[in-house]
Amino acid sequence: AxxxxxxxxxxxxxxxxxxxxxxxxxxxxxxxxxxxxxxxxxxxxxxxxxxxxxxxxxxxxxxxxxxxxxxxxGDLENNPIGEAMYELGERVCRERGHDAIPTAAEFDAAIDTAMKQPTCTCPSGDGSLSWPCPQHPPEVT
Structure with missing residues (x-):
């Protein structure tokens, strides 16, 4: 082969x-x-x-x-979101001019900040999200 x-x-x-x-x-x-x-x-x-x-x-x-x-x-006096929007508009006008408008990220940040629940800032507070601090009522703080 x-x-x-x-x-x-x-x-x-x-x-x-x-x-x-x-x-x-x-x-x-x-x-x-x-x-x-x-x-x-x-x-x-x-x-x-x-x-x-x-x-x-x-x-x-x-x-x-x-x-x-x-x-x-309808409570325009106690509206943290409304206050945040007003303050944001004022700040943007001061910083960038009267015709400037906030960006979407600025709106989101302002709303997020206004939505946050207050926390106890007392040095001996419990640090929880409950308000007022159970250890320090508003009259005392």
Whole structure:
């Protein structure tokens, strides 16, 4: 037999073919695992992005509710959101000119600040979000 025939016979050897098939199967399994990991990574990234977007929308909804509740109450004297908007407008006009308007980020920051609940700042207070401080009523502080 010629060298070419011998090479063909060696390549067609059942053990060699089985080895090649095993290699192909291993590569196919590796590709499937890669695709599964890639799909999980993509799904995880999508879920994280959606969770971040939901959190952003929840913050915006809370801001809207705070503004709406302040306006619906009709109590213009005790409206922390209204006061915050007025103070923001005044500050922006002072800093950037009479025709300047606040940015969305400035509006958000002002509303967020106005929405925060007061906390006890007494040196010996409990630091909780309850107001007035249970240890130091307003008359004492």
């Amino acid at each position: 010629s060298p070419a025939d011998m090479a063909h016979i060696a390549a067609a050897n059942p053990a060699a073919v089985q080895g090649l098939l095993a290699d192909l199967e291993a590569m196919a399994q590796e590709l499937l695992a890669y695709r599964a990991d890639s799909s999980l990574d993509t799904a995880g990234a999508t879920i994280r992005a959606q969770a971040a977007r939901i959190a952003e929308l929840e913050r915006d909804a809370a801001r809207y509710r705070a503004m709406r509740d302040g306006l619906v109450s």
